[in-house]
Amino acid sequence: MGDLSGDRLVEVLATLASPHRLRVLAALTGGRAYVSQLARDLGISRALLQVHLKKLERAGLVTAHLELSGDGKALKYYEVTPFSLHLTPDVVAAAAATLSTAGDGDAPPKGTS
Amino acid sequence: MGDLSGDRLVEVLATLASPHRLRVLAALTGGRAYVSQLARDLGISRALLQVHLKKLERAGLVTAHLELSGDGKALKYYEVTPFSLHLTPDVVAAAAATLSTAGDGDAPPKGTS
DNA sequence: GGCTCATGCCAACTATTATTGGCATGAGCC
DNA sequence: GGCTCATGCCAATAATAGTTGGCATGAGCC
Numbered sequence A, B: 001m002g003d004l005s006g007d008r009l010v011e012v013l014a015t016l017a018s019p020h021r022l023r024v025l026a027a028l029t030g031g032r033a034y035v036s037q038l039a040r041d042l043g044i045s046r047a048l049l050q051v052h053l054k055k056l057e058r059a060g061l062v063t064a065h066l067e068l069s070g071d072g073k074a075l076k077y078y079e080v081t082p083f084s085l086h087l088t089p090d091v092v093a094a095a096a097a098t099l100s101t102a103g104d105g106d107a108p109p110k111g112t113s
Numbered sequence C: 001g002g003c004t005c006a007t008g009c010c011a012a013c014t015a016t017t018a019t020t021g022g023c024a025t026g027a028g029c030c
Numbered sequence D: 001g002g003c004t005c006a007t008g009c010c011a012a013t014a015a016t017a018g019t020t021g022g023c024a025t026g027a028g029c030c
Helices: A006-016 A019-029 A034-041 A045-056 A090-096 B008-015 B021-029 B035-042 B045-059 B089-096
Strands: A060-069 A074-080 A086-089 B063-068 B072-082 B085-087
Touching: A006 A019, A006 A045, A006 A060, A006 A086, A006 B021, A019 A034, A019 A045, A019 A060, A019 A074, A019 B008, A019 B045, A019 B089, A034 A060, A034 A074, A045 B063, A045 B089, A086 A090, A090 B021, A090 B085, B008 B021, B021 B035, B021 B045, B021 B063, B021 B072, B035 B045, B045 B063, B045 B089
Parallel strands: none
Antiparallel strands: A060 A074, A086 B085, B063 B072
16 A cells, blocks of 8 residues: 555645544554444544545545344444555655546546546 | 644644645645736636635735835735654644643643734 | 746635434333 | 444535735835
8 A cells, every 4th residue: 555546645734634534544553443333432423434534435534344242233343454655755746646536527437447 | 843832733724634734735835926926827816826825824824925026016925934743642742732722621731922 | 128938825615424413113021 | 124334425614725916115226
């Protein structure tokens, strides 16, 4: 995960740039947990937590999997995906070169499609 | 710049999480430039560029200084501030622990005020 | 003086994101 | 059956961030 495409970098950074998500990540770093549990733990609503978890998941920073508790309840456990991102001006410059976002008139040919 | 406070981390990440700013940073990594020049270079309006430059500057990712051109014009040159940020779950967790953002009921005592 | 180029800034609008509350479902437990 | 607990999702409303256009200033150049 040394360097990713500009678009992906933006996604990951945008995902990490949030106090709530940072806390969620921190909580999960201390051990996995299921949604309701985590919500109580962090003192936020489940609806809110779920949105943030989804964003974290989409960015690939956490993963989820269902698990049945002893009494048959379906619990959705989340855990952190190990990652290592080294940001430096050069890395950023390299990533920027692969940005696909419109805005400056040059839309790089996308090899993946 | 190994690890910064949660608040600062969020600020830096939020600042980097933008295609425009990534491009600005990339452009500056290739060499310093003054505002109007850079705007033409990137194909965006000065007003827009200035907003982004300000944000980058506030986050400490770039620095600016006035300089007089040969014909007396005051040009504001910007250049990238070298930085190195290594992001990992642990770093994030540590940063999250220092977050001051309200939201979960605990507002850490702020020494500065 | 009138033209160009550079900076700075604001007011207004649009687009995105964040957050809340409520509602529906499925499954044990009393 | 009625209660609790867990998930999932949506519609509506804040709250922010992004963008545009225009206007004002100061300084060379013709």
